[in-house]
Amino acid sequence: MKRVNNMSEYKAGFCALVGRPNVGKSTLMNRLIGMKIAITSSKPQTTRNKIQTVYTDEERQIVFLDTPGITKAKNKLGDYMVKVAVNTLQEVDVVLYLVEPSDYIGAAEQEILKQLGKIKTPVILVINKIDTVKQEQVVACINTYKDCYNFAEIVPLSAKAGENTDHLIEVIHSYLPQGEAFYDEDTITNQPERQIVAELIREKALTCLSDEIPHGIAVVTESMKYRKDICDVQATIVCERDSHKGIIIGKQGAMLKKIGTMARRDIEELLECRVNLQLWVKVKKDWRDEELWMKNFGYNMKDV
16 A cells, blocks of 8 residues: 655544444444444444554544443443543544434433533534435434534434445544554554454344343453464353343254354454354353453453
């Protein structure tokens, strides 16, 4: 990849994606970088940690920070997730605030707007999912939000369909500082392979399991060992109840096998080799309110 000849014109900076749960932050980030790094799901609280990815072309490097959805915390894990999202606003050059195309601003959106009011960082309002509504609804959404916050820009788009996402890159570019790239041009993410693998498995559990169970699970990649053209992956799904363990395993192991089969496909695409995936299920009661277990599963309160 060639860079522009005049490096004084090159721009590089950090861009945070914030919004309430399930507005499409991870889908948008995956679309912008052209690779699936952050997991997606129709269920809230899918993203739990700050996920960093890197977009690089001849004119700029944008380091995206996908954050957990900002919502009212119900336990220590929820408190951790909110702190991660809010603290990220202080660390970046530009903020993307994602909303759905609605002219109603609920309590969750009002709380986010309150947090945005505390920062001086340029905020771009991104109205996602415009492919699901009529144009009049998008216009109504724009009129509603522009009256309650002084947004630097407003960009309607569809992350899923890729509509207007190229324009968003250009808009972000205008708010980046000039400077050299932070990472080499081949860098896509700072996430360790083990963490991405664990998240891909958790995504499939979110897809397959009933609503109340996914909030109480974590996934830990125990080991990854390469041999010739295959990678042996061992991982543990952690849940909070013995009854949940039975549901995750399923009758004669059918549910666990389904989760593993779906996850293995994505892991093979990520690692670009065959994968032998072995899954176990363990119970750690109320781990979401125990800081020691949270730390063991990758959610360290001292980091936020």
